[in-house]
Amino acid sequence: MSAVHELSLAQAVWEQAERVCRQHGGGRVVTLRVGVGDLSGVEPDLLRSAFDLLVETGRTGAARLELERSPLEARCESWSATFPVERFQFICPECGGPRLTVLQGEHVTLQQVTLEPAGGGT
Numbered sequence: 001m002s003a004v005h006e007l008s009l010a011q012a013v014w015e016q017a018e019r020v021c022r023q024h025g026g027g028r029v030v031t032l033r034v035g036v037g038d039l040s041g042v043e044p045d046l047l048r049s050a051f052d053l054l055v056e057t058g059r060t061g062a063a064r065l066e067l068e069r070s071p072l073e074a075r076c077e078s079w080s081a082t083f084p085v086e087r088f089q090f091i092c093p094e095c096g097g098p099r100l101t102v103l104q105g106e107h108v109t110l111q112q113v114t115l116e117p118a119g120g121g122t
Contacts, residue, residue, distance in 0.1 A: 003046050010050035013110055014060055020113045029063045031114035035070040037105040039088075044069075047108075072105035 017029045036044050044067050051065040072085035076092035077099040083092070090100055 003050065006042060006046040007050040007053065009042060009108060010047060010054055010065075011059075013108070014051075014054060014063075016110050017063070017113045020110075021115055024115055026118040028061060028116040028118075029113060030116050031064045031066060031112075032110065033066045033068060033112040033114075035068045035107075035109045035111050037070040037107050037109075038072045039102070039106045040070075040108050042108050068111065070105050070107070070109070073103045074100040075103055076100055 013032060013034055014029075017032050021027060021029050034047075036042050036047065048065060048067060051060070054060045055063065072088075073082065074085050074090065074092075075082045076094060076097060078097050079092060079094045081092060081094045082103065083094075085100075085102070085105070091098055092100065
């Protein structure tokens, strides 16, 4: 992925956080916690740099970005066993079968937004 991709993603996450802020009566976004899936195609360092650029331009105020790795996890369709997918080996460790459903690790998700209420001081 390119840095442009991460910049548009940082903007989208910020807009999502702003919506959450408005839904809760305004104020200021203090912290965003974002989960980055191992299979999301997003480079965490580039996402952080893109968010820092938004902070530098004043777009996000002094909001802080916390990134959390979201490891790959799958379920075997034959055994219903759930297991971590390591080194992108999409094979069930129980039966050796390839019929899997990925449960986690494919997306970038806004997990938590910490707000300072309107009129609150820092």
